[in-house]
Amino acid sequence: MESANSIAATLRLQITATEKRLASLKQQLADIEEKSAENVSVSPEVPVTQKTKWPLSAEEYKRYGRQMIVPNAGLKGQLRLKSASVLIIGAGGLGCPSSAYLAGAGVGTIGIVDGDTVEISNLHRQILHNTSTVGLKKVDSVISYLKNLNPNATYIPYDIHLTPQNAEEIVSNYDLVLDCTDHPTSRYLISDACVLLSKPLVSASALRTDGQLIVLNSPPLPVGNPEGGPCYRCVFPKPPPAASVVSCGDGGIIGPVVGVMGVLQALEAIKLIVSGKLKGDGEPVASSMLLFSANGNPQFRSLRMRARSPKCAACSENAELTLKNLPEMDYAFFCGLTAPVNILEAEERIEAKEYEKLSKGTKQHLLLDVRDKVQFDICNLEGSINVPFSTFQGGRPLSQEGEQPSWLPESFAPDSPIYVVCRLGNDSQVVTRKLKESGLGTREIKDIRGGLKSWKEQVDDSWPEY
Amino acid sequence: MSTAESEAGVNGQKSFTILYWGPATSYTLKEKETLLAHLPISTARLFEMLEEKYAGIKSKVLESCMVTVNFKYVDVSDSASTELVINKGDEVAIIPPVSSG
Numbered sequence: 001m002e003s004a005n006s007i008a009a010t011l012r013l014q015i016t017a018t019e020k021r022l023a024s025l026k027q028q029l030a031d032i033e034e035k036s037a038e039n040v041s042v043s044p045e046v047p048v049t050q051k052t053k054w055p056l057s058a059e060e061y062k063r064y065g066r067q068m069i070v071p072n073a074g075l076k077g078q079l080r081l082k083s084a085s086v087l088i089i090g091a092g093g094l095g096c097p098s099s100a101y102l103a104g105a106g107v108g109t110i111g112i113v114d115g116d117t118v119e120i121s122n123l124h125r126q127i128l129h130n131t132s133t134v135g136l137k138k139v140d141s142v143i144s145y146l147k148n149l150n151p152n153a154t155y156i157p158y159d160i161h162l163t164p165q166n167a168e169e170i171v172s173n174y175d176l177v178l179d180c181t182d183h184p185t186s187r188y189l190i191s192d193a194c195v196l197l198s199k200p201l202v203s204a205s206a207l208r209t210d211g212q213l214i215v216l217n218s219p220p221l222p223v224g225n226p227e228g229g230p231c232y233r234c235v236f237p238k239p240p241p242a243a244s245v246v247s248c249g250d251g252g253i254i255g256p257v258v259g260v261m262g263v264l265q266a267l268e269a270i271k272l273i274v275s276g277k278l279k280g281d282g283e284p285v286a287s288s289m290l291l292f293s294a295n296g297n298p299q300f301r302s303l304r305m306r307a308r309s310p311k312c313a314a315c316s317e318n319a320e321l322t323l324k325n326l327p328e329m330d331y332a333f334f335c336g337l338t339a340p341v342n343i344l345e346a347e348e349r350i351e352a353k354e355y356e357k358l359s360k361g362t363k364q365h366l367l368l369d370v371r372d373k374v375q376f377d378i379c380n381l382e383g384s385i386n387v388p389f390s391t392f393q394g395g396r397p398l399s400q401e402g403e404q405p406s407w408l409p410e411s412f413a414p415d416s417p418i419y420v421v422c423r424l425g426n427d428s429q430v431v432t433r434k435l436k437e438s439g440l441g442t443r444e445i446k447d448i449r450g451g452l453k454s455w456k457e458q459v460d461d462s463w464p465e466y
Numbered sequence: 467m468s469t470a471e472s473e474a475g476v477n478g479q480k481s482f483t484i485l486y487w488g489p490a491t492s493y494t495l496k497e498k499e500t501l502l503a504h505l506p507i508s509t510a511r512l513f514e515m516l517e518e519k520y521a522g523i524k525s526k527v528l529e530s531c532m533v534t535v536n537f538k539y540v541d542v543s544d545s546a547s548t549e550l551v552i553n554k555g556d557e558v559a560i561i562p563p564v565s566s567g
Contacts, residue, residue: 094567182566205564210488212564236563237543240530246489248566258567289532291487291561303561306539390492393522 021148055079060152064106077274078106084273085109087171089162089190090180091116091138093248093258094204094265096128098178101266103146107273109154110146111174114138115161125255162186165327167193175278178265179203182247184239185331191216191232195223195315196323200272200280203232204265206258207251209294213264214305215287217315218272219280224317226308228280229287234309242336257294264290341426343433350446352454355419359383364416366409370431371422379464381421381455389427398438405440417444425451480505480554484512487561490531493523506550509533509542512558532561 054061056078061068068078086107088095091114103110116138118129126138133141139157146155158170162181171177171193179190179201187203194201200218205211214235221228248258272278277285287305314321321329350358359365367384369376376386387407392398399405418435422428425448432447448454456463479502486494503515512533517524533542535558540551552558 090567092567180567184563184565187563187565205567207489207564207566210564212561235532235539236530238530240563240565241526244489244526245565251489251566253566261567289561293488301537303534303559304538306541309541309543311543390495393493 025144056082060106063150063152067105073274076276080273080276081106081270082108084176084278085111085174086176086178086269086273087111087113087174088178088180089113089186090182091126091128091142092122092180092182093125093206093253093255094180094262095178096126096142097259097262098180098204098266098269099142099146100128100149101263102269103150103153103155105266105270106150107153107269109156109174111156111158111170112139112142113158113160113162113170114142115159121249125253125258127255127259162189162193164189164329164331168197168323168326171199172197174199176269176272177201178269180262180265184245184335187232188239188334189329189331192314192321192326192329194220195231196321196326198222200229200278201231202265202268202272204261206253206261206292207246207248209254209257211257211261211292213261213268213290213292215268215272218287219277219284221280223315223319223321226310226316227284228308228315230306230308231312231315233314234306234312235289237309237311237313239335245335254294257292260292341429344429344447348432348436348446349429349449350419351449351458353458355448356455356459364413366412366416366418368407368418368420368431369422370420370427375423375466378466381452384421389422389431392431392434398435398440408440415443417446419446419448421448421455422451424453425449476502479503482552482554482556482558485557485559487559488564489562490527490560493520493527503552506553508548508550509540509552510547512552513542513547527562528560530563532563534559534561 055075056064060078064078067073068075084107086102086109088099088102088110091099091112095112095114099110099112114137118126118134118136118138118141120131120134122129123131123134128145129138129141133144137157137159139159143155143157146153160166162170167189177190177194177199179187181187181190191201191203193199194217198217198220200220201216202213203216204213216229216235217231218229219227287307289303289305291301291303293299308315310316311318313319359367367381369380369384369386370389370392371386372388372390373386380386385407418440420428420432420435428447428451432445435445450457452463453465456465481500481502482505483498483500485498486496491497501515503511513524513528516528533540535551535556537557537559540546
């Protein structure tokens, strides 16, 4: 009974807090509606600091006191934060923690760029979104959180993706940029824009249990000046092959791994702003890359980076990139296009519903599931066997010469068919092709078109899609 | 390998270690190994050695990676890749770009 009472008490508190929040949102809306009715352009909300002999308001001294009393931060650092503007590109696993810490620290202007909407599969790591903001634009979800956290700052939403055409207009308004995106195309675009507009760039990324952090173009000296910090192209001049690029959706990501990288991004941004080095004044710092591996020992490693590359296509004196030709750059072409795999003939593939009919027959067959073991263990089709895709990579032969692959059951007849399946139907095509070329007899070997996603659509809607 | 052997080397070959960071392990299926070679060698020679061991790794992984020797960036672009940067006992790391977040 006591626990029911305490739950009820907690709920009452939550309801009161939510009602207060709702009232504040209604007030904000009413203010905006009133202003637009008067046909006055909406200016960003900047709290009016009373003219006093103190440079910050009483509330600000209290709010930021704990960081202001840290040596090297101080009042000077706080004023620099207040007058700084930071652009955060990507409102996901990196952008959520980094924007929260920067808003909390008192950065005066924060721009957020993201064209996506919140999905439930984001919530385990994108900590500013929540179950009730699923379906909202990510920029709106994040800014609503940030306004609640610290109403003193100006928040500017861009509910679009950064493109070569809009990059200059957006990036030029800010002192510092955080790359919180998730694809090589945006990483090269953001780096190029920062080089051309002389903005330092704090870049982080994460996948599965690993993360990378690097401060680029810092100091942000003009193109051609070898004393400037290296850019993304100096470090990674050649993009990875498109087919090898793994997203968090495909490869997986542990929430705190991307979280720690986003927090570190905010830290590097605060260090740059507070030390007054945004423009590259003061002692230059040797560039380094921080690697994080959750399972590593040590977990953190710091690598000494190169200087700007004299051959860099963006920041060297030989670079041909300019603000004028940036809008014509084709980053998708540079990074390679990822069309869905389509390497099989129609007769080498079978629909999920046809396979289902056939699997109920008496004829012996083998269903080969080539997803990672961890995915196979989450859910699998009855009778299927798991041989992960990675087993077929690296030029390793399927088996010792003259022998059958070890995963093929001994009793399996040489003319019995093999069907190959994976999550979405890409890897399974590659394996089907490889099996057909490796002389596994003249048996039928077919790919299940569209993978387990099609199985859910065509056969079993209870299949747990993860 | 005993200490005496590693000092003298095997057939005149000496060892260095190599770390495969993050996504690079999907090709090697291991995070670290010790390799033997007639040291010093260049990164171009290293890439050849790894291609012999893991067919396809050069174009699919190595060419877009960052390479460090003893935690320091080394240039692997055409003109620099023939410099003899890998010596006995060095720790080489293969670091692919991670772009997701």
